[in-house]
Amino acid sequence: MDYENIYIEEENNIATITINRPKKLNALNKRTIEELHVAFKELEDDREIKVIIITGSGEKAFVAGADISEFAEFSVEQGRELAAKGQQTLFDLVDNLSTPVIAAVNGFALGGGLELAMACHFRVASTNAKMGLPEVSLGVIPGYGGTQRLPQLIGKGRAMELIMTAGMVNAEKALEYGLVNHVVSLEELLPFCLKIASRISNNSTVAIKYAIKAVNAGFKYDTDGYATEIDAFGTCFGTEDFKEGTTAFLEKRKADFPGS
Numbered sequence: 001m002d003y004e005n006i007y008i009e010e011e012n013n014i015a016t017i018t019i020n021r022p023k024k025l026n027a028l029n030k031r032t033i034e035e036l037h038v039a040f041k042e043l044e045d046d047r048e049i050k051v052i053i054i055t056g057s058g059e060k061a062f063v064a065g066a067d068i069s070e071f072a073e074f075s076v077e078q079g080r081e082l083a084a085k086g087q088q089t090l091f092d093l094v095d096n097l098s099t100p101v102i103a104a105v106n107g108f109a110l111g112g113g114l115e116l117a118m119a120c121h122f123r124v125a126s127t128n129a130k131m132g133l134p135e136v137s138l139g140v141i142p143g144y145g146g147t148q149r150l151p152q153l154i155g156k157g158r159a160m161e162l163i164m165t166a167g168m169v170n171a172e173k174a175l176e177y178g179l180v181n182h183v184v185s186l187e188e189l190l191p192f193c194l195k196i197a198s199r200i201s202n203n204s205t206v207a208i209k210y211a212i213k214a215v216n217a218g219f220k221y222d223t224d225g226y227a228t229e230i231d232a233f234g235t236c237f238g239t240e241d242f243k244e245g246t247t248a249f250l251e252k253r254k255a256d257f258p259g260s
Contacts, residue, residue: 025064063113
């Protein structure tokens with residue numbers, strides 16, 4: 001796929017996806033969601049890529065929301081289809097991706113932008129970041145998983161207040177709430193994320209894949225997270241990464257994981 005609204009940089013087993021619609025503050029339109037879907041799938045299938053970072057171009061916005069002009073005239077059924085397809089195509093895909101995804105939140109992450117950041121496995125924000133779900137100010141609710149993931153991250157009461165007021169929180173408040181893991185200067189944002197990604201990439205990609213699956217299972221109403229953990233733990237014993245990891249530990253050397 002020829003990308004129009006994103007670009008990808010790869011170095012040292014780490015891929016950085018940049019959403020590049022600066023005139024629209026990197027707002028998510030249909031084309032951008034499709035491009036991100038393809039990019040995440042291709043990077044997940046690339047055995048050389050061990051971590052993915054996603055960010056927005058420029059200094060003003062990670063993603064300032066969805067492109068409202070695309071759905072302002074939608075019917076009820078079109079609205080349902082928009083949410084269902086978007087969740088399946090991008091947001092649930094990212095949440096369940098076997099390759100770790102870090103959101104480098106630079107500037108505004110509003111509406112669909114915050115929903116995308118929350119779908120990532122964790123988030124790092126720049127000091128100028130502002131986050132919120134302002135959908136009720138437009139007469140609609142978050143439709144890309146925001147009503148589900150925000151309470152999981154910051155608690156029901158805080159999520160209810162943030163959604164119902166259509167308010168925003170700054171980076172420090174987001175850190176206090178647990179919405180982001182770290183806050184750094186804008187200049188340090190990508191280097192900091194790359195440093196974390198490098199640490200992740202030293203570990204077993206197979207074990208990380210199962211860890212993501214087990215953690216996510218604990219947030220699904222129809223899944224027993226403990227049973228998923230037990231099964232994933234046992235499965236790890238049959239992998240080459242487990243053999244290499246335990247052998248390297250006993251031999252007091254650094255593991256060289258084959259990723260299988």
